[in-house]
Amino acid sequence: IETFVPRPEREAVRQMFSTVISAGRTGSYFSCTINARVDQTRRVALSNTALFDSGGKYCGISSIGEDITERERMEREMALSEGRFKTLFEHAPYAYFLTDLKGNFVDGNRAAEVLVGYAREELLGRNFLETGLLPPDQVPKAIALLARHVEGEATGPEEFIINGKDGSQVVVEIRNLPITMGDRALVLGSAHD
Numbered sequence: 001i002e003t004f005v006p007r008p009e010r011e012a013v014r015q016m017f018s019t020v021i022s023a024g025r026t027g028s029y030f031s032c033t034i035n036a037r038v039d040q041t042r043r044v045a046l047s048n049t050a051l052f053d054s055g056g057k058y059c060g061i062s063s064i065g066e067d068i069t070e071r072e073r074m075e076r077e078m079a080l081s082e083g084r085f086k087t088l089f090e091h092a093p094y095a096y097f098l099t100d101l102k103g104n105f106v107d108g109n110r111a112a113e114v115l116v117g118y119a120r121e122e123l124l125g126r127n128f129l130e131t132g133l134l135p136p137d138q139v140p141k142a143i144a145l146l147a148r149h150v151e152g153e154a155t156g157p158e159e160f161i162i163n164g165k166d167g168s169q170v171v172v173e174i175r176n177l178p179i180t181m182g183d184r185a186l187v188l189g190s191a192h193d
Contacts, residue, residue: 004034006041020048020061031068043069095172095191098181101150103128103142106186115172115191117165135161135169149178149187162191 005013013032020028028048036042044065051059089096095112099105105123113120116133123131134142138160145155156175163169172191179188 006033006035009033017048017061021050021058024050024052042067043072097189097191099128099187099189101146101185101187103146112191115170115193116162117168133163135163145176146187149176152178154178
């Protein structure tokens with residue numbers, strides 16, 4: 001341990017190995033930093049199994065390591081990128097919203113909450129047709145646009161009247177763009193007064 005594990009992590013690694021030994025033949029999995037060379041450390045994931053002879057006497061630990069340095073770096077970069085996107089989304093001056101291809105709300109930013117007067121949580125999972133956000137005469141136009149989104153077509157600018165929670169109405173210009181997030185097909189919409 002003193003050879004390969006940097007001083008700050010040595011005690012934690014010793015404890016992990018003690019747990020493997022006390023658990024018997026069962027394996028365990030943990031990650032730690034190792035000194036790969038004098039000037040370089042790497043992150044490794046270790047799968048460990050305590051070894052015992054036929055008489056049940058402890059003989060050692062078998063560890064299989066996988067270098068996860070690059071994977072952890074990519075996960076940190078992705079988390080940072082997601083954080084930046086969330087900040088941009090939340091603080092954008094225009095209302096942004098995400099729906100699925102059936103018109104169910106998936107997310108929205110603060111400007112969208114201000115525009116319609118509903119908290120995000122009040123709309124999440126609800127279909128725009130159920131919310132009363134659109135006057136009845138605007139619904140056929142919205143459904144036609146949604147059909148175009150299913151085909152992968154961006155739409156807008158389109159003018160709509162939006163009913164606010166307080167009964168007020170505002171005329172907005174809406175643009176929609178079909179996107180893929182992970183394995184989900186969504187529609188990113190923007191609206192401004």
